[in-house]
Amino acid sequence: MKPFTKLDAKAAPLPLANIDTDQIIPKQFLKTVEREGLSRGLFYDFRFDEQGREKPDFVLNQPAYKDAGVLIAGDNFGCGSSREHAPWALLDFGVSCVISTSFADIFYNNCFQNGLLPVVLKAAEVDALMAEARGGNHMVTVDLEAQTVTSPSGEVYRFEIDAARKHKMLNGLDAIGETLQRATDIDVYESRRALDQPWLERA
Structure with missing residues (x-):
């Protein structure tokens, strides 16, 4: 998993x-377990019409936002069924951070497992960022170490994050990566077990 430290990107x-x-x-894009290529299905019904043509009024189809790395969304983002494909699709599209007033629990947890940073801010702060993002300057800075979001005009908003999750994101650790940090201890345990309980090795 790619570490998340500091992001300067369009919002x-x-x-x-x-x-x-x-x-x-x-759902029609859930037939794969590959993480690459899912960007074509991201917000599909918002982005395309019935003939598969881009809808020009959708924000991510507009030239000013096509390379956006931050999404500023409304309340309760990521609700509904559990699917890791949701953060995968966002990341594959180039979105590394979603800012909202709240997230659905399962989606929120899946984000941290896949390197997508979900940032919770107050409603007034999200509204202010939303308003600025509609203007001519769309660049924001998300600093995970400092736990801040800096708006295009320079306003700084602080967000809270669990310390353990922050550590994993800064170091690019998913569940497997976290386990592999104890690889030496695991090897020692398995070697001792092979000596003490050799019959288990034959199972």
Whole structure:
């Protein structure tokens, strides 16, 4: 997993509440376990019409936001069914951080397991960022170490994050990576078990 330290990126405003995981990545794109290529299905029904043509009024189809790395969303982002494909699709599209007033629990947890930073800010702060993102300057800075979001105009908003999750994100550790940090201890344990309980090795 790629470490998340500090991100300078365009912010795209998506002022919709209760965006569920099926809207983030519709079910027809869940036939793969590969993480690459899912960007084509991200917000598919928002981005494309029935003929597969881009809808020009959707924010991520607009030239000013096509390379956005931060998404500023409405309340309760990522609700609905559990699917890791949702953060995978966002990351594959180039979005590394989503800012909202709240996230659905399962989606929130999945973000940390896959290197996508979910940032919770107060409603007034999200509204202010949303308003600025609609203006001419879309660049924001998300600093995980400092736990701050800096708006295009220089306003600084602080966010809270669990210390253990912050450590994993800064060091690019998913569940496997965290386990492999104890690889030496695991090897020692397995060697001792082979000597003390050799019959288990024959199982």
